[in-house]
Amino acid sequence: MAGLFKVAADAEDDGGLLSDRIRNALTDEIASGTLVAGSALEEQQLADRFGASRTPVREALRQLAISGLVEVRGRRGLVVARMTPERIMDMFETSAEVEAMCVRLATYRMTPLERSRLIELHEGSLTMVEASNVDAYDTFNREFHECIYRATHNSFLAEQAQDVRSRLSAFRRTQLRQGDRIRRSRDEHEAIMQAIAEGDGDTASRRMRAHMLNAAAALGRYIDDRFGKDGSRSISDGSLSDQ
Amino acid sequence: MAGLFKVAADAEDDGGLLSDRIRNALTDEIASGTLVAGSALEEQQLADRFGASRTPVREALRQLAISGLVEVRGRRGLVVARMTPERIMDMFETSAEVEAMCVRLATYRMTPLERSRLIELHEGSLTMVEASNVDAYDTFNREFHECIYRATHNSFLAEQAQDVRSRLSAFRRTQLRQGDRIRRSRDEHEAIMQAIAEGDGDTASRRMRAHMLNAAAALGRYIDDRFGKDGSRSISDGSLSDQ
DNA sequence: TATAGGTTTTGTGTATACGCTAATTGACTT
DNA sequence: AAGTCAATTAGCGTATACACAAAACCTATA
Numbered sequence: 001m002a003g004l005f006k007v008a009a010d011a012e013d014d015g016g017l018l019s020d021r022i023r024n025a026l027t028d029e030i031a032s033g034t035l036v037a038g039s040a041l042e043e044q045q046l047a048d049r050f051g052a053s054r055t056p057v058r059e060a061l062r063q064l065a066i067s068g069l070v071e072v073r074g075r076r077g078l079v080v081a082r083m084t085p086e087r088i089m090d091m092f093e094t095s096a097e098v099e100a101m102c103v104r105l106a107t108y109r110m111t112p113l114e115r116s117r118l119i120e121l122h123e124g125s126l127t128m129v130e131a132s133n134v135d136a137y138d139t140f141n142r143e144f145h146e147c148i149y150r151a152t153h154n155s156f157l158a159e160q161a162q163d164v165r166s167r168l169s170a171f172r173r174t175q176l177r178q179g180d181r182i183r184r185s186r187d188e189h190e191a192i193m194q195a196i197a198e199g200d201g202d203t204a205s206r207r208m209r210a211h212m213l214n215a216a217a218a219l220g221r222y223i224d225d226r227f228g229k230d231g232s233r234s235i236s237d238g239s240l241s242d243q
Numbered sequence: 244m245a246g247l248f249k250v251a252a253d254a255e256d257d258g259g260l261l262s263d264r265i266r267n268a269l270t271d272e273i274a275s276g277t278l279v280a281g282s283a284l285e286e287q288q289l290a291d292r293f294g295a296s297r298t299p300v301r302e303a304l305r306q307l308a309i310s311g312l313v314e315v316r317g318r319r320g321l322v323v324a325r326m327t328p329e330r331i332m333d334m335f336e337t338s339a340e341v342e343a344m345c346v347r348l349a350t351y352r353m354t355p356l357e358r359s360r361l362i363e364l365h366e367g368s369l370t371m372v373e374a375s376n377v378d379a380y381d382t383f384n385r386e387f388h389e390c391i392y393r394a395t396h397n398s399f400l401a402e403q404a405q406d407v408r409s410r411l412s413a414f415r416r417t418q419l420r421q422g423d424r425i426r427r428s429r430d431e432h433e434a435i436m437q438a439i440a441e442g443d444g445d446t447a448s449r450r451m452r453a454h455m456l457n458a459a460a461a462l463g464r465y466i467d468d469r470f471g472k473d474g475s476r477s478i479s480d481g482s483l484s485d486q
Numbered sequence: 487t488a489t490a491g492g493t494t495t496t497g498t499g500t501a502t503a504c505g506c507t508a509a510t511t512g513a514c515t516t
Numbered sequence: 517a518a519g520t521c522a523a524t525t526a527g528c529g530t531a532t533a534c535a536c537a538a539a540a541c542c543t544a545t546a
Contacts, residue, residue, distance in 0.1 A: 053501045075528060076507095090398055154337060160407070299530065319537095
């Protein structure tokens with residue numbers, strides 16, 4: 001069973017479409033490692049296991065293929081994609097770069113209303129940190145970043161950023177519980193907010209990149225434990241030190 | 244018919260999978276405007292038109308939905324996505340930002356072999372410019388950018404960049420034929436190459452962004468003609484002027 | 487005449503059946 | 517004994533059939 005990760009998909013565990021439920025279930029099983037990387041995925045077998053027919057299974061697999069969670073191998077079936085530590089770090093780095101890109105544009109284009117909304121959100125996160133309320137902070141964090149996406153006033157970019165972010169959600173899950181990561185996370189947000197307030201998009205961008213890479217690093221040991229010991233590569237040769 | 248755009252998919256017009264052929268055909272028809280935005284797409288009707296059954300049509304439509312070319316509306320069918328000028332410019336801007344991000348990382352991480360390969364490609368493009376060989380330059384251009392993607396040494400980022408680029412291919416088609424765009428394109432490549440040679444990732448990044456936005460601007464009038472007259476917004480408030 | 491409720495219709499979601507490609511295995515030849 | 521070719525088969529790609537849900541339409545009543 002995929003008990004390790006009970007993702008947001010559980011909200012509508014039985015109401016939605018069958019193909020979507022299968023997709024979510026497979027996503028969880030792959031992210032949690034229940035389905036080991038490289039193993040073959042046969043449609044009929046999965047259909048039997050879910051008590052469904054091949055049709056919705058196929059739809060689910062095709063979506064997973066586009067998400068990159070499974071690899072298509074010509075005519076001869078699909079296999080669970082190998083989520084190597086390198087691959088995961090690549091995804092985190094990409095996410096960091098995308099977030100940095102977004103906050104830069106957002107700094108230049110944000111309306112006063114959007115700015116005050118972001119400030120309001122940020123200030124509200126203080127009590128969560130003091131209460132060590134991880135779940136509340138996690139929700140806030142998502143809103144914080146989505147607020148920045150919207151402030152770019154580029155809906156396509158916002159969708160892309162959201163997509164990358166959602167693909168990492170399964171791995172980011174445990175990040176905030178590592179040590180005093182929450183407090184440091186909020187401190188980094190603070191620094192980003194300051195750069196935004198000064199209208200300095202490039203600085204906000206650099207700080208956001210560092211922020212995201214710190215979050216990734218907080219996951220480093222966890223990922224190493226799960227997937228191997230080789231997750232230590234320099235993931236940003238650029239100006240990482242900041243603030 | 245979708246005669247306007249004979250895309251690269253034509254290379255294997257009959258050999259590939261039926262669902263892929265349908266997907267390509269629909270992509271062309273949407274990009275070319277043959278299928279007007281907002282119109283409903285019924286599976287059986289499309290199946291009849293392509294002489295196939297609903298199954299491959301469904302697969303194609305699901306892929307298009309993920310690509311953003313069609314919008315899913317609950318249970319009541321799909322509609323052709325509205326490709327407004329704003330949307331297209333958003334996509335071009337995103338592409339520009341992604342390319343800028345890639346070339347920055349590539350500058351820091353590129354191996355000597357990759358650098359020499361890029362130089363070789365760039366120098367080879369000179370004869371194409373002098374011969375005004377648009378098709379050859381278009382092929383070179385794709386290789387040039389893909390070479391940069393790979394040089395980031397981040398396969399996930401490379402895939403994302405490739406994905407964004409491919410989504411724009413239908414619109415970028417005519418770009419190089421506008422005026423002396425080819426020569427200016429190569430000049431911009433030249434400036435980027437220089438920054439790469441100096442190991443200045445930030446400069447390479449800025450120049451790449453400007454390069455991509457120039458390419459988008461070259462398409463501006465074309466897009467305006469096709470989709471309306473409102474495609475003129477400031478698409479980069481940041482440091483656009485460069486070199 | 488307008489509205490409410492039921493009926494028909496339309497189209498997606500899912501199940502099942504068939505064909506075809508290609509991988510595997512076995513036998514036959516060298 | 518090893519390699520090659522043919523036969524078998526496993527599994528995907530596609531076609532067709534059925535179920536169900538939502539929207540449109542028609543009818544009956546106020």
